[in-house]
Amino acid sequence: MKDSEENRTGIEKRLADWHVCVPADPSLKKQVLRRIDLLESQKAGLGFFGRILSWISQNQLPAAICSCAAALLVCAASIFFIGRAEHRAELMSRNYFMMIDPVAHVAAENASATGKEQSVVEMLAWMKTRFNLSRAQFSELVALHEEYKDHLMTLYTELSRVQDSYQTFEDQRLSDDAIDFMALYDLLQKRDSLREDSVATSRQLVELTLRVLTPEQKKEYLSLMESADSHPTTPKATPETHAGA
Amino acid sequence: MQEHETDSDALLMMRVADGDRNALCSLMDKWESPLLGFIYRYVQNREAAAELTQETFVRLYEARARFRGDMRFSPWIFRIAANLCRNYHRWRKRHPEDMAWDEACEATNAPQQGTMREEDNPAAALARRESISELKDAIAAMPHDLATTLLLYYYQELSYREIAEVIGCSERGVETRLYRARAWLSKELAQPVESRSGCGILAAGGML
Numbered sequence: 001m002k003d004s005e006e007n008r009t010g011i012e013k014r015l016a017d018w019h020v021c022v023p024a025d026p027s028l029k030k031q032v033l034r035r036i037d038l039l040e041s042q043k044a045g046l047g048f049f050g051r052i053l054s055w056i057s058q059n060q061l062p063a064a065i066c067s068c069a070a071a072l073l074v075c076a077a078s079i080f081f082i083g084r085a086e087h088r089a090e091l092m093s094r095n096y097f098m099m100i101d102p103v104a105h106v107a108a109e110n111a112s113a114t115g116k117e118q119s120v121v122e123m124l125a126w127m128k129t130r131f132n133l134s135r136a137q138f139s140e141l142v143a144l145h146e147e148y149k150d151h152l153m154t155l156y157t158e159l160s161r162v163q164d165s166y167q168t169f170e171d172q173r174l175s176d177d178a179i180d181f182m183a184l185y186d187l188l189q190k191r192d193s194l195r196e197d198s199v200a201t202s203r204q205l206v207e208l209t210l211r212v213l214t215p216e217q218k219k220e221y222l223s224l225m226e227s228a229d230s231h232p233t234t235p236k237a238t239p240e241t242h243a244g245a
Numbered sequence: 246m247q248e249h250e251t252d253s254d255a256l257l258m259m260r261v262a263d264g265d266r267n268a269l270c271s272l273m274d275k276w277e278s279p280l281l282g283f284i285y286r287y288v289q290n291r292e293a294a295a296e297l298t299q300e301t302f303v304r305l306y307e308a309r310a311r312f313r314g315d316m317r318f319s320p321w322i323f324r325i326a327a328n329l330c331r332n333y334h335r336w337r338k339r340h341p342e343d344m345a346w347d348e349a350c351e352a353t354n355a356p357q358q359g360t361m362r363e364e365d366n367p368a369a370a371l372a373r374r375e376s377i378s379e380l381k382d383a384i385a386a387m388p389h390d391l392a393t394t395l396l397l398y399y400y401q402e403l404s405y406r407e408i409a410e411v412i413g414c415s416e417r418g419v420e421t422r423l424y425r426a427r428a429w430l431s432k433e434l435a436q437p438v439e440s441r442s443g444c445g446i447l448a449a450g451g452m453l
Contacts, residue, residue, distance in 0.1 A: 007427070007431055008427060010431075011427045011430050011431060011434075012399070014376060014380050014430075014434065015395075015399045015400075015430075017373065017376060017377060017380070018286070018377050018380055018381070020282060020285050020286060022281050022282065022285045022291055022294060022295075024277055024278060024281065025277070025295050025298070025299070028273060028277055028299060028302070029270050029273050031299050032273065032299055032302045032303055032306075033266065033269075033270075035299070035303050036266075036269075036303060036306050039303070
């Protein structure tokens with residue numbers, strides 16, 4: 001490094017020229033001790049957590065440990081809440097497809113709870129964020145589903161009743177081996193008819209829904225519908241009476 | 246700093262860590278003047294220097310649990326003071342409206358600078374005041390690390406090792422900072438003292 005001796009001496013002389021004479025503060029000790037007393041009394045008044053915080057602030061290792069623990073806690077909470085949000089979104093979409101498909105709804109009822117009764121707006125809320133629906137699309141879909149809701153609910157109720165009746169036949173067969181085959185046949189015929197009506201209604205609703213959606217949204221909707229349809233918690237409610245039913 | 250002095254200060258600090266207020270008073274007796282000198286040169290305001298000195302001792306007490314027996318006291322206390330000075334400097338930059346008031350107060354309360362008998366040579370006294378004023382401005386404009394290194398080395402006579410502990414760098418780093426600080430001053434002080442003719446500045450410096 002080039003630091004010429006002449007230059008350095010010049011600077012050092014000028015530095016040596018700067019003398020300061022600041023008088024000492026006669027009240028320094030008193031002021032410092034008063035402030036320390038104040039701090040101590042504040043800490044004493046903070047209680048248990050205050051003392052812990054104070055101890056942490058005075059010691060580096062506990063402070064570092066506490067920082068790490070806090071960071072881990074935040075991460076765990078984030079993961080937990082993100083996981084819950086994802087789970088909730090999945091549940092909402094599954095509930096939706098149950099609602100528009102009474103056959104699957106009845107079938108799934110024994111396997112898992114489908115949640116409380118919801119309004120159409122609540123039922124479709126997940127679609128708004130999932131498909132990034134516009135306000136107009138959402139309103140149209142709500143109106144469309146409102147139109148079909150009652151009929152789908154009636155079909156679901158009827159199918160549930162048929163399912164219960166079928167269970168009664170099954171219980172009777174297991175207990176006394178005496179079955180009214182004609183009544184059973186009628187029941188299964190009724191069930192098939194209800195299923196056909198359900199499938200037709202669901203298909204109609206899906207087609208109308210797809211008309212509201214954009215191509216990207218359609219693709220996503222169909223893919224979700226497919227995964228909901230193939231969900232393992234949707235067993236057959238009653239045995240088939242004929243192929244393709 | 247003398248080694249035995251450092252040891253005794255470290256012992257006093259250990260007593261402070263055990264809650265001994267008398268030990269703290271002993272440290273205040275011994276370190277008030279060096280700290281005040283350092284802080285005043287850094288912040289160049291008497292009121293602020295007094296307040297920051299007081300704050301340094303309060304912070305010292307608050308951080309007492311972190312002081313270990315194998316540490317040296319002077320870097321420890323100057324580190325606290327230097328950090329406070331830097332915070333004050335930042336605060337002043339963010340609050341320029343308060344600077345005018347501070348400067349006005351400082352002009353009326355300015356401590357006596359130098360010990361020469363100025364009445365003997367008014368021209369020399371004027372040149373000397375100007376020289377010191379330029380020096381103060383140059384130091385005030387210096388980056389924190391350079392100013393701290395310069396002030397601790399030339400006015401507090403701390404060793405490279407002690408300054409390295411204050412700044413948080415190597416001894417070689419201190420050497421570099423000192424070089425850069427002197428280069429900064431050379432550049433900022435447009436007219437070196439030696440080049441001034443007829444003002445008797447060199448003579449005045451020699452008298453000190």
